[in-house]
Amino acid sequence: MSNEKWFEALLFQLFFVSLAVNYTYSTREHLYVRACAGLRRYKYIRNMIQKIEKLLSEIEAFQPATAADVEAFRIKILGKKGELGNLMEEFKSVPAEQKRELGQRLNHLKTVATERINTLKEELMNAQAMNASKIDDMTRPGSNEQVGSRHPISIVKNEIVGIFARLGYTVADGPEIEDDWHVFSALNFPPEHPARDMQDTFFIEQNPDVVLRTHTSSIQVRTMERQKPPIRVICPGRVFRNEAISYRAHCIFHQIEGLYIDRNVSFADMKQSLLYFAKELFGEQAQIRMRPSYFPFTEPSAEVDVSCSICGGKGCGVCKGTGWLEIMGCGMVDPNVLKSNNIDPNEYSGFAFGMGIERIAMLKYGVGDLRLYFENDVRFLNQFESAL
Ligand code: PHE
Numbered sequence: 001m002s003n004e005k006w007f008e009a010l011l012f013q014l015f016f017v018s019l020a021v022n023y024t025y026s027t028r029e030h031l032y033v034r035a036c037a038g039l040r041r042y043k044y045i046r047n048m049i050q051k052i053e054k055l056l057s058e059i060e061a062f063q064p065a066t067a068a069d070v071e072a073f074r075i076k077i078l079g080k081k082g083e084l085g086n087l088m089e090e091f092k093s094v095p096a097e098q099k100r101e102l103g104q105r106l107n108h109l110k111t112v113a114t115e116r117i118n119t120l121k122e123e124l125m126n127a128q129a130m131n132a133s134k135i136d137d138m139t140r141p142g143s144n145e146q147v148g149s150r151h152p153i154s155i156v157k158n159e160i161v162g163i164f165a166r167l168g169y170t171v172a173d174g175p176e177i178e179d180d181w182h183v184f185s186a187l188n189f190p191p192e193h194p195a196r197d198m199q200d201t202f203f204i205e206q207n208p209d210v211v212l213r214t215h216t217s218s219i220q221v222r223t224m225e226r227q228k229p230p231i232r233v234i235c236p237g238r239v240f241r242n243e244a245i246s247y248r249a250h251c252i253f254h255q256i257e258g259l260y261i262d263r264n265v266s267f268a269d270m271k272q273s274l275l276y277f278a279k280e281l282f283g284e285q286a287q288i289r290m291r292p293s294y295f296p297f298t299e300p301s302a303e304v305d306v307s308c309s310i311c312g313g314k315g316c317g318v319c320k321g322t323g324w325l326e327i328m329g330c331g332m333v334d335p336n337v338l339k340s341n342n343i344d345p346n347e348y349s350g351f352a353f354g355m356g357i358e359r360i361a362m363l364k365y366g367v368g369d370l371r372l373y374f375e376n377d378v379r380f381l382n383q384f385e386s387a388l
Contacts, residue, residue: 045098048090052105055083059116067124074117084110149385153254153373156361157236160256163280167273169234169258174219176238180209182218187297188336195296200242202251212240215354217297220259224341229348230262236357247369254357259333261343261350267300267332270351274330278306281360285312289324298331298352309363318366325363328355 055077064070077083087106094102150158161171174182189196199214219235236256243249260273271290278286286309290302306327308319315321330353335345358370365384367373372380 041095041098045094045102048087048094048102049105051083051087052109055109056112059113062116062120064120064124067121067128070117070120070124077113078110078117084113147385149381151373151381152361152365152367152384153357155384156364157254157256157357159281160277160355160357160360161234161236163277164234164258166280167232167276169232169260172219172223172233172235173237174213174216174222174235176213176240177204178211178213178218180211182221183211183213183215186221186337186340187217188334188340189296193296195294202240202242213237214241215239216255216257217352217354220257220352221341223259224261224343229343229350231350232260232262234258245371247371250358250370250374252374253370255354256357257352257354259350259352261333261338261348263348265332265349265351267351270330270332270353273351274304274328274353278304278327281364282306282309285309287313290330293329293331295329295331297334297337298329299334301329301331304328304330304353306363310366318363327360327363328353330354 059077062073064073075082079085084106087109091099091102091106165171183201184196185191201214202212204210204212216235216237216239219237220233223231223233223235234256235258237254238252239255240252243251245251260269271288275288278288285307287307289305291305293301293303295301304327305324307313308316308323308325310316310318311323313323315323319325330351333350333352338345338348338350358373361367361373362370
C-alpha cells in the first residue's frame with residue numbers, strides 16, 4: 001500500500017470514530033437532560049398529590065365547635081385564596097399527560113370538602129335550634145294560643161241545618177248568579193208581575209236576564225228539576241237584594257229555605273214541623289203563630305212568629321210589646337210551581353218555608369244591628385268563641 005493510500009484510510013477511519021463518539025456523547029447528554037427534567041416534574045407532581053392527600057385527611061378530621069369555625073375552615077380551603085385555589089394555580093403548570101389524573105384528584109378534593117362543610121353547617125344549625133327550643137323553666141305557664149271562632153251566622157246556620165237534618169232533610173246547594181227562570185219565572189212570578197217588586201235584585205245582564213239570586217228558592221227549583229218526589233231539602237246560602245243598608249237590612253244576607261214534596265203533605269204537617277223547629281232552636285217553651293201572607297210561589301201563605309224568648313210572651317222592647325217575633329215565611333207550594341217543574345199537582349203536594357239567618361241570629365244572641373255581621377270587628381266576633 002502506498003503512503004498516500006494508507007493516510008487516506010486512516011482519515012477515513014478517524015472520521016467514523018469521531019462520528020461514533022460524537023453520537024454517543026450527544027445522546028448521553030440528551031438522556032441526562034431528559035432524566036433531570038423528568039425527575040423535577042415527578043417531584044412537582046408527587047408534591048401536589050401529597051398536598052391533596054394531606055388536605056383530604058384534614059377535612060376528614062375536622063371537628064368544629066361552632067358554625068363560625070366551619071365558616072373559617074371553608075374560607076381556608078375553598079375561599080378565593082384558599083388551599084384549593086393555590087393547587088389550581090399549580091395545576092396550570094402540570095404537563096398535559098398528567099393533567100387528567102391530577103384534575104380528577106383536585107375535583108374529588110373539591111367535592112369532599114364542599115360536602116363535609118355543608119353537613120357540618122347543617123348539624124350545627126340543627127343543634128342550635130334544639131337548644132333554642134329547650135324549656136329552661138318547666139314551671140313557666142304555657143303560652144295562650146289564639147284560637148279563632150266560627151262566625152255567628154255559621155253557628156246559627158249549622159244549628160238550623162242540624163234540626164232539619166233530624167227531620168230527614170238533606171242540604172242542597174246552587175249558584176249565586178242565576179237566570180230569571182230559577183229566581184222568578186219558575187216560581188210563579190210572571191214578567192211584569194208586581195210581586196217582583198218585593199225582591200228588587202241586581203241585574204248582571206238583561207235579555208236574557210242574569211241576576212244575583214234574591215232568595216235560595218232558586219235552589220229548590222234546581223232540586224225539582226233534578227229529582228222526582230219525595231223531596232225534602234234544606235237550602236242555605238247567600239242572597240242579594242237591592243236594599244239600602246241599615247241596622248235591620250243589608251244588600252247581602254243569608255237564608256235557609258226548605259221544601260217538602262210528597263203525596264198527602266198538608267198544612268198541618270207544615271205547622272207541626274215548624275213548631276218542632278222553633279222549640280229545638282229557641283227552647284221547649286217556644287210557641288208559634290201563623291198570620292196570613294202572600295208569596296207568589298205558595299198558596300195559602302203565612303208569616304211565622306215565635307213567642308218572644310226575652311220576655312216569655314209578656315211584651316218587651318225586643319218584641320215591641322207584642323210578645324211575638326217574626327221569623328219566617330211559609331206556605332203550601334202553589335200548583336203552578338209544581339206544574340212549571342213537571343210535578344203533577346193532583347198527585348203531589350208540598351210546603352216551603354224560608355228565613356233570614358241574620359234575623360234568627362239577632363234574636364238568639366240579642367244583636368241589635370245587622371251590620372255587625374259584615375264588619376269583621378273582632379270585638380264582636382270574639383263574643384262567639386264559646387259557641388260551636
Ligand atoms: N223565598 C221567600 C223570601 O225570600 C221566603 C219563602 C220561602 C216564603 C218559601 C214562603 C215559602 O222572601
